[in-house]
Amino acid sequence: MNAEELRKDFPILSERINGHRLVYLDNAATSQKPRQVIDAIRRYYEHDNSNVHRGVHTLGSRATEAYEAARERVARFIGARSPQEVVFTRGTTESLNMIAHGYARAKLGEGDEIVLPPSEHHSNLIPWQQAARATGATLRYLPLQPDGTIRLEDVEAAVTDRTKIVAIAHVSNVLGTVNPVREIAEIAHRHGAIIVVDGAQSVPHMPTDVVAMDCDFLAFSGHKMLGPTGIGVLYGKAELLAEMEPTYFGGEMIDVVDLYESTWKEAPWKFEGGTPIIAGAIGLAAAMDYLEKVGMAEIERHDAALAAKAVERLAEIDGVTIFGPPPGQSRAGLVTFNLGRVHPHDLATVLDARGVAIRAGHHCAQPLMRLFNVPATARASFYLYNTEEDVDALVDAVLEAKEFFGHAIG
Amino acid sequence: MQLDDLYRQVIMDHYQHPRNRGTLDEGAISVDLRNPSCGDEIHLQLLVDDGIVKDVRFLGSGCSISMASASMMTEAIKGKSIEEAVDLAHAFRAMMRGEDVDLEQMGELEALQGVNKFPARIKCATLAWQALERAASVPTGGHVEEETLGE
Numbered sequence: 185m186n187a188e189e190l191r192k193d194f195p196i197l198s199e200r201i202n203g204h205r206l207v208y209l210d211n212a213a214t215s216q217k218p219r220q221v222i223d224a225i226r227r228y229y230e231h232d233n234s235n236v237h238r239g240v241h242t243l244g245s246r247a248t249e250a251y252e253a254a255r256e257r258v259a260r261f262i263g264a265r266s267p268q269e270v271v272f273t274r275g276t277t278e279s280l281n282m283i284a285h286g287y288a289r290a291k292l293g294e295g296d297e298i299v300l301p302p303s304e305h306h307s308n309l310i311p312w313q314q315a316a317r318a319t320g321a322t323l324r325y326l327p328l329q330p331d332g333t334i335r336l337e338d339v340e341a342a343v344t345d346r347t348k349i350v351a352i353a354h355v356s357n358v359l360g361t362v363n364p365v366r367e368i369a370e371i372a373h374r375h376g377a378i379i380v381v382d383g384a385q386s387v388p389h390m391p392t393d394v395v396a397m398d399c400d401f402l403a404f405s406g407h408k409m410l411g412p413t414g415i416g417v418l419y420g421k422a423e424l425l426a427e428m429e430p431t432y433f434g435g436e437m438i439d440v441v442d443l444y445e446s447t448w449k450e451a452p453w454k455f456e457g458g459t460p461i462i463a464g465a466i467g468l469a470a471a472m473d474y475l476e477k478v479g480m481a482e483i484e485r486h487d488a489a490l491a492a493k494a495v496e497r498l499a500e501i502d503g504v505t506i507f508g509p510p511p512g513q514s515r516a517g518l519v520t521f522n523l524g525r526v527h528p529h530d531l532a533t534v535l536d537a538r539g540v541a542i543r544a545g546h547h548c549a550q551p552l553m554r555l556f557n558v559p560a561t562a563r564a565s566f567y568l569y570n571t572e573e574d575v576d577a578l579v580d581a582v583l584e585a586k587e588f589f590g591h592a593i594g
Numbered sequence: 595m596q597l598d599d600l601y602r603q604v605i606m607d608h609y610q611h612p613r614n615r616g617t618l619d620e621g622a623i624s625v626d627l628r629n630p631s632c633g634d635e636i637h638l639q640l641l642v643d644d645g646i647v648k649d650v651r652f653l654g655s656g657c658s659i660s661m662a663s664a665s666m667m668t669e670a671i672k673g674k675s676i677e678e679a680v681d682l683a684h685a686f687r688a689m690m691r692g693e694d695v696d697l698e699q700m701g702e703l704e705a706l707q708g709v710n711k712f713p714a715r716i717k718c719a720t721l722a723w724q725a726l727e728r729a730a731s732v733p734t735g736g737h738v739e740e741e742t743l744g745e
């Protein structure tokens with residue numbers, strides 16, 4: 185793959201930021217969109233726009249077909265057995281909340297346990313806290329190794345017959361670690377528990393096969409994988425979706441409505457109350473077409489290679505601390521770091537003045553920041569349109585920040 | 595965008611050598627305030643006697659802008675009446691919104707004016723001042739527990 189060529193598909197990459205070429209390294213927060221995705225959404229609004237599953241008119245059929253075709257596209261992308269295992273949601277956060285609400289609450293009781301690492305994004309943490317509070321279940325945290333990895337023997341020790349749910353990110357948005365979800369799924373299943381995988385940082389960056397992974401639920405967001413904001417996916421095994429209760433009730437999701445009682449459609453439609461995110465689903469399908477044309481395995485290699493290079497070069501700078509796996513050890517396409525006592529906000533402001541966009545803050549992982557004993561960190565995250573030139577720009581800008589805040593290093 | 599507009603000498607000086615850092619004994623009003631979107635925190639204490647800010651201290655963690663602003667604020671309000679301090683807080687926030695303010699009233703605080711050109715950093719500069727406004731509405735010896743700023 186040729187990142188220089190791909191860049192031409194992304195109009196925003198020719199923006200000048202504070203007089204500099206845009207070096208966009210905040211991909212873990214959200215990705216940029218190629219012309220192909222923007223065009224697919226425009227084409228839909230210009231030619232097919234209508235509500236779905238209702239009208240008998242021509243546009244109604246076209247919109248319904250495009251929306252359901254998007255569902256099939258997603259199913260193929262993640263290797264689902266059937267499109268009916270794909271629920272469209274607003275994003276990872278909504279998907280995880282729907283599981284915690286519609287599935288977990290009915291299954292959990294006093295004495296049951298939910299097992300998860302302390303490094304989870306708030307959206308794969310708070311829904312479980314809430315579910316535990318509502319049901320009397322308890323949260324049990326997996327220990328993290330100093331490099332952020334999770335040992336399978338610790339999973340073996342934590343998961344027992346009391347465990348009902350294991351919730352874990354495939355790729356940590358702070359550590360850049362790739363968790364062995366397939367092996368963890370095996371352990372969970374041996375104890376009759378289900379595994380919920382937060383795929384927000386993995387599905388955009390590597391091949392996904394839900395059958396091989398054997399996850400019970402998988403949640404991810406379209407906007408982190410070249411798609412528009414406002415669309416995401418909840419994948420669930422058919423038999424689990426059949427048991428799961430809808431979270432939203434209203435139009436679209438019903439079968440028969442009586443004055444005092446109603447029944448729902450089957451999955452996935454029972455979970456999509458109200459007019460769904462039609463243009464969003466179509467945009468996501470276009471994004472998946474684009475990603476697959478480039479090749480997910482290629483993208484995985486490309487992002488990881490850039491992150492590895494960035495880690496190696498940043499680690500050479502006196503005063504830089506790298507969080508997560510050290511240089512030379514495998515990691516996904518992002519790197520979290522700090523520069524001495526320079527606050528990440530100050531660092532990010534200096535980088536921004538050079539056109540380099542990174543994330544600074546707690547990355548929605550406050551418990552992890554507490555473990556690191558830092559209030560915040562800086563994070564650079566890579567995607568298919570980033571180049572080695574971007575890594576150079578990052579390193580140069582960090583060196584400049586070091587010069588600027590010289591007193592606060594060490 | 596000029597970094598030097600943001601990181602003025604005075605600001606860096608207050609960041610490296612914060613004034614009035616520490617805590618006060620009993621009888622002081624204290625406020626804990628946090629900006630949840632970035633994690634900046636301040637613990638502000640005021641000793642108010644007869645309507646006058648007799649002493650003031652702060653502890654906290656955050657970026658250079660938030661900590662320098664807190665340090666500069668403590669110097670600016672010590673010895674002022676609580677009404678004058680609140681007036682200054684209002685004027686400071688107006689300056690952050692880019693409004694015209696009386697620069698004479700601002701004194702050294704004028705150095706923070708450049709922050710208004712960095713929208714993402716305005717909240718850093720105003721954290722301490724929002725804590726001050728909350729402190730002004732509490733009776734002597736009172737304590738505002740961990741509050742967080744809204745968006």
Ligand SMILES: Cc1ncc(COP(=O)(O)O)c(C=O)c1O
Nearest residue numbers: 275276277305307353357384405
């Ligand atoms: C690991 C992880 N989980 C969940 C989320 C939440 O995604 P969203 O904000 O799209 O719902 C994110 C992104 O911020 C993430 O990185």
